[in-house]
Amino acid sequence: MLLKMVSFVFTHFSLSNLTTIGETPISVTHFFVACASIIIFLYYCFSFNGVYLVDFTCYHPADSLRVPFSHFVEHFTTSNVFDKESLDFQEKVLEKSGIGDESCIPLNLHEMQPDVSLKRSREETEEVLCTIVKDLLSKHKINPKSIDILVTNCSIFCPTPSISSMIINKFGFRSNIKSINLSGMGCSAGILSISLVKDLLKVHKNSLALVLSMEAISSNGYTGSTKSMLISNTVFRMGGAAILLSNRQKDKHIAKYKLKHLVRTHMGYDDQAYSSVFQQQDKDGNVGVSISRSLLPVAARALRINISQLGPHVLPYSEQLKYLWSVVCKKSKTYVPNFKKAFEHFCIHAGGRAIIDAVEENLKLSKEDGEASRMTLYRFGNTSSSSYWYELCYLEAKGKVKKGDRVWQIAFGSGFKVNSAVWKCVSNLDPKERNAWSDRIHLYPVDI
Numbered sequence: 001m002l003l004k005m006v007s008f009v010f011t012h013f014s015l016s017n018l019t020t021i022g023e024t025p026i027s028v029t030h031f032f033v034a035c036a037s038i039i040i041f042l043y044y045c046f047s048f049n050g051v052y053l054v055d056f057t058c059y060h061p062a063d064s065l066r067v068p069f070s071h072f073v074e075h076f077t078t079s080n081v082f083d084k085e086s087l088d089f090q091e092k093v094l095e096k097s098g099i100g101d102e103s104c105i106p107l108n109l110h111e112m113q114p115d116v117s118l119k120r121s122r123e124e125t126e127e128v129l130c131t132i133v134k135d136l137l138s139k140h141k142i143n144p145k146s147i148d149i150l151v152t153n154c155s156i157f158c159p160t161p162s163i164s165s166m167i168i169n170k171f172g173f174r175s176n177i178k179s180i181n182l183s184g185m186g187c188s189a190g191i192l193s194i195s196l197v198k199d200l201l202k203v204h205k206n207s208l209a210l211v212l213s214m215e216a217i218s219s220n221g222y223t224g225s226t227k228s229m230l231i232s233n234t235v236f237r238m239g240g241a242a243i244l245l246s247n248r249q250k251d252k253h254i255a256k257y258k259l260k261h262l263v264r265t266h267m268g269y270d271d272q273a274y275s276s277v278f279q280q281q282d283k284d285g286n287v288g289v290s291i292s293r294s295l296l297p298v299a300a301r302a303l304r305i306n307i308s309q310l311g312p313h314v315l316p317y318s319e320q321l322k323y324l325w326s327v328v329c330k331k332s333k334t335y336v337p338n339f340k341k342a343f344e345h346f347c348i349h350a351g352g353r354a355i356i357d358a359v360e361e362n363l364k365l366s367k368e369d370g371e372a373s374r375m376t377l378y379r380f381g382n383t384s385s386s387s388y389w390y391e392l393c394y395l396e397a398k399g400k401v402k403k404g405d406r407v408w409q410i411a412f413g414s415g416f417k418v419n420s421a422v423w424k425c426v427s428n429l430d431p432k433e434r435n436a437w438s439d440r441i442h443l444y445p446v447d448i
Contacts, residue, residue: 049247051198052255053423056243057136058390058436059128059214061104065238068101069094071110072234078112081223089227093234098353098374098448102440103237103381106218116219121157122166124218128240129163130170133212136242137171142208144171149200149209153182153189153385155414156279156289157216167212178204186277186413187349189213190241190385191421195262201247208248214240215384222288229280229288235352237381241389257423260406261313265306267416273298277414296358302418303362303410307339310420314342314406336364343422344405346370347391349412350377359410375444380436385411390436397441399431 072094076087106127108120129152137144150173152164159166162181167173178200182189190213197209217236222229246255267273276298278290312320319337326335339346346369348359356377360370367374372391380390388409395401402425409421437444 051259053257065104132242148207158183188411188413191419213385224286239383241386261422273416347388348373350387397437
């Protein structure tokens, strides 16, 4: 387009015809200044301005949905589903999980004989997503019909019509909206959705995109006795996040963050990584998600690959040289770059205490660096693909994120995948702005 317009200028306004235009003489200098102005104007009109995060919101469950430790144990015991060994194992996992008594589960799972029907999963999904979409759109006075792109992700619950169709129906989005529904992508699907929107915004100029991330847990409980499949019964909780993204010029000045880098790593070619988190049937035909013992070493390997690709984009040269020198010298222990020189804040997927511990150890981060992740796990539990948004909420509510700060979101998911997103704060944030943490932020951090 740009080349065609420049060609048009040179074809129709050759130098031989530039002695006068009308009665006003112009020089060759004027001509080239005019051409330069046109090129600059067209560059700003047609170039990709990047992805801006206008705002986001996380679901805040009602206090009546809280599930304290004793509640869990009582339900497991009275269900008459689990044998004593399975009960003891789940109780032990709960004790070590790092999840507190404020985390929540859907209403149907509070019943002594839970209704795990498709209907109740739909109700949970509608409750979470419709609440946060309504909050986000009303806060910014956005007409649903102005949304150009909608991407939803929920790993295990995949109804027909899709979750994206559910939202379009509830809010009356327009008929030509570009909607995509992702399933089976695991806990890292939130950042994967951002990656998809980033690519779509390169093609569709002047567009507004909405990303919805959650995991429906109403009907995904496991009722067998295989220990690797019982873990998921204890760590997943109710939650979700809505993220508003834009490449419109007018949104640059109101946005909170700008997306700087996004790196995706997929280890599916490796059998051990592929099967480390796996939905399957046990020997008795009970369906559940198996979490193998190899998960942590697999995650560590995937993270190393991910940061080797991300590092050159974000680390200062001094840290990159130290790393290369340790490799060249073939030292017994390769130098681990200091990522605190690249980022002010870290949002590690709150998949479990062991995952947060492992990332802190591998990246040599302090307990303070992992505070947002630990507190999110404690209060909200593992909310799957929305957990790193609760962590960013925590940092904002604490007033820790300043204009110019860089945030690293690290997500792990089945497949096995590690996805990284780097955001730069481009606005002065108000810590008093209401979010999912506002009601109790003064009580945190707590000693776990």
